[in-house]
Amino acid sequence: MSDRQPPAPRFDSGVSLFRHPVEWWRGRRRRCREMKWEEGSWELREVIRAGINELEALLETKPLQPDKARLADDVRAELDEAREKLSHAQHPGHLVGAHLSVAQIHLDGARDLLLRMIEPEEVTPLLPGLIALVREQLQVKDPRRMKVEDIGKETAKRPPTQADVEAIIDAVNVARLLALRDRLRVGSFVRIVKHVSAALGFLAVLVGVLGFFFPTVVPPCFTPETPAGAGGRGRTFTTVCPVSSSGGLKAAEVPGSIAELPAIEANYLVLEIVGLLAAAIAAASALRRISGTATPYNVPVALAWLKLPTGALTAVLGLLLMRGGFVPGLTALDSSAQIIAWAIVFGYSQQVFTQFVDKQGQALLAGVRGPGAAAPSANPGPAAGPTG
Template sequence: MQQAAESQKMTWRLGSWWNGQAYEGTLACLHAAEVAILALAQPVRAWTRIDAVLALAGPLCQKDPRLALVEQLKQKNKPQDNRVPWAVAALLEAAYAVQEERAVRSRNFRNRLIRAGSVLTLLLVVTVVVAWRNAGAIPVCTSGCPGRADSGLREVGLVMLLGMLGAATHVVGRLQKMGGSWNPYNLPFYQELIKLPIGALTAVIGLLLVDTEWLPMIEAPESWRDVMACAVVFGLAQIALTRTIDQRAEKILASEPDAEEAKQLEKVPDNRVQRAPEFGT
């Protein structure tokens, strides 16, 4: 408990925020303290926690032998059994190990989104610089540029902005459907934030590909108003590219792991728990 308090008092630093040291360290210490208290409790007192531990560990440790042992003890209905505290504590430790692993996976996915978003933002900056230094190098409009023949910084910048607006339309719609989440790393925020630079890039790329052999079914816009409309549509089209991100985030944010993730987490308790209690006979 003292270690948890010290971890909680840790001053904010970029490294601890990126590595999750403060949150994950505090969580691990609190879990270890609760497991130790339960292991040292009297059998009757540990028996009162058996249903809560089974409800917590059931979805996480479906094939764990510790779950089978606790279920067996419950069926025998012997609260005075000396094995109850150790068995329940071991199962709780395994369930907490899976919870901590899911938190680590959530942080790693958040960090990947941040890195990807940084790279996309850098690409946007490079695109803006190219459009500023070389007018017409990025022809987002041909005959529809307002007041000029070649597209420059103004046209490319507006296309990017409209692409972001198109992506933001999708983000707002998802936020209305999104409820509360257990996630401690604000994963939904980064999940939606990365769609804005993706929308800007898809708007630019889409306008470059119209009326070519890559997109022959879409004619080149003839007016600036058509260019703006295409930019919004192409920005909204980032849905196709971010669908995989949404699916992965939904699995992480789910209160219980799905079948595929549960299979991946089967070995986590044995790998993360450093010393498992010995069951009495």
């Protein structure tokens, strides 16, 4: 059966931006959408597409009994649904991983129907793969797994019956459902992390905007006493901010000196940029513990994005805690360089909070493999392969 979906229009790089700006912009947007849909999932999409083509070829070359014609139509309908979901034409607002999971569900449904179409003795060569999938997901004492294993042992003496095939299909469906549940948990985790990252990014931008328009309300500045103040002139202080400073001030002059400093509107912006850079370094160093993922949900990228706004906010909040005397002995920094240095430390320290999210993401990835992944062993465990 041929691919019924029309080829997607491609971006024509020969369109001139100056002569046809509207067409150029439309083509660019279309190409960006295509790249977004294919990012990190093109290989998995082709795995499912190859499975669809394989089943279509088997269906066309298989001689059908008159009583199996309805099942053949149902198999074709499932394959058409799987191919349509791969096109991303319906529900384009959903993640690419959701489309791949739905396409995999329809492909698995077509495989179950095809098992019902063929003669029971023809299921014997497929038993090793089906039993391996059941062992991956179901517990050792699960009655469905025990039944499938017994059928596998009995096929050495006799061919399976139609009742045996139905028992195998039931166990395989449960195994695939458990594997799908693990993949859905990964997808939900990615969506939650992205939403939290967006919320933290909005808060970081809001802090920077408020700090720009109201720089003297809660200034991230310190007022250490200068050593020269020990002379006859009395005690003097220095106002130190992230971007500027002034010295030789008396105690009564300190509050008003902050408003007179140059570029005080950029104090919070500078701190957030420094914290973001430190968090980016922390995210890069965390890559050594990431082995990648075979799922269509890009968990490592989502975790890396979470660190950036978190680092910007922890840099600001950490210095405000120091300014409030929360850290003993560090209530008054002496220079702008010290403030920037501590902002780097606090920005990098976001790893203290996000490491728990990293561990949760790695635990979810350890319990699931992507569509078409082969099982490394037949031992029962949380790892799941959804094909079978």
